[in-house]
Amino acid sequence: xxxxxxxxxxxxxxxxxxxxxxxxxxxxxxxxxxxxxxxxxxxxxxxxxxxxxxxxxxxxxxxxxxxxxxxxxxxxxxxxxxxxxxxxxxxxxxxxxxxxxxxxxxxxxxxxxxx
Amino acid sequence: xxxxxxxxxxxxxxxxxxxxxxxxxxxxxxxxxxxxxxxxxxxxxxxxxxxxxxxxxxxxxxxxxxxxxxxxxxxxxxxxxxxxxxxxxxxxxxxxxxxxxxxxxxxxxxxxx
Numbered sequence: 001x002x003x004x005x006x007x008x009x010x011x012x013x014x015x016x017x018x019x020x021x022x023x024x025x026x027x028x029x030x031x032x033x034x035x036x037x038x039x040x041x042x043x044x045x046x047x048x049x050x051x052x053x054x055x056x057x058x059x060x061x062x063x064x065x066x067x068x069x070x071x072x073x074x075x076x077x078x079x080x081x082x083x084x085x086x087x088x089x090x091x092x093x094x095x096x097x098x099x100x101x102x103x104x105x106x107x108x109x110x111x112x113x114x115x
Numbered sequence: 116x117x118x119x120x121x122x123x124x125x126x127x128x129x130x131x132x133x134x135x136x137x138x139x140x141x142x143x144x145x146x147x148x149x150x151x152x153x154x155x156x157x158x159x160x161x162x163x164x165x166x167x168x169x170x171x172x173x174x175x176x177x178x179x180x181x182x183x184x185x186x187x188x189x190x191x192x193x194x195x196x197x198x199x200x201x202x203x204x205x206x207x208x209x210x211x212x213x214x215x216x217x218x219x220x221x222x223x224x225x226x227x228x
Contacts, residue, residue, distance in 0.1 A: 004157065034216055043119070043205050043219025044158075089157070103217075105157030 004106040023090030031093040121220035138206030147189035
């Protein structure tokens with residue numbers, strides 16, 4: 001069964017510090033991987049997308065990496081801010097044998113940044 | 116502002132009641148989706164509509180029906196609500212089924228008592 005697993009489940013860091021969130025997947029065949037940020041009470045918002053051939057993608061202080069061989073991705077947040085407090089969700093797209101593309105969501109990492 | 120609009124934001128139902136969650140997008144996207152989000156689980160696809168006039172079941176369709184009213188609107192109906200349907204429901208749209216990311220609505224928090 002195709003799965004997406006994220007770690008840690010939750011993380012608390014001090015403002016200004018860096019952190020790295022992990023995403024491991026077993027989805028195959030793989031199309032692309034996205035990281036979403038979900039603020040409390042809001043819908044997820046896309047941060048980055050990476051296809052099979054891409055190793056890294058940045059969006060401001062967010063940098064995502066992808067190792068398609070080991071099926072691992074990470075999201076690195078630099079110089080964290082209070083507004084980074086949110087859940088971060090890894091979503092992997094599976095190339096379908098028929099029909100539409102299937103998106104498999106991880107359960108997310110809940111990040112809290114303290115002043 | 117362009118985006119996905121969901122109504123209502125909150126709803127409490129009694130077991131057996133019915134209701135319709137409304138969703139509209141103004142980005143001219145072809146594809147629209149309904150997800151539910153439960154604690155400790157990733158978002159799960161209920162139904163989707165790849166284009167106007169088509170709908171298909173997702174991972175957890177039981178107890179739900181959908182209508183793609185036109186290109187803009189995609190509604191989700193609970194015919195006879197059950198406590199297991201207590202969840203946060205998200206509507207999303209996408210303009211590119213392969214690489215296009217979702218644009219999500221702000222969610223509907225539904226409680227069935």
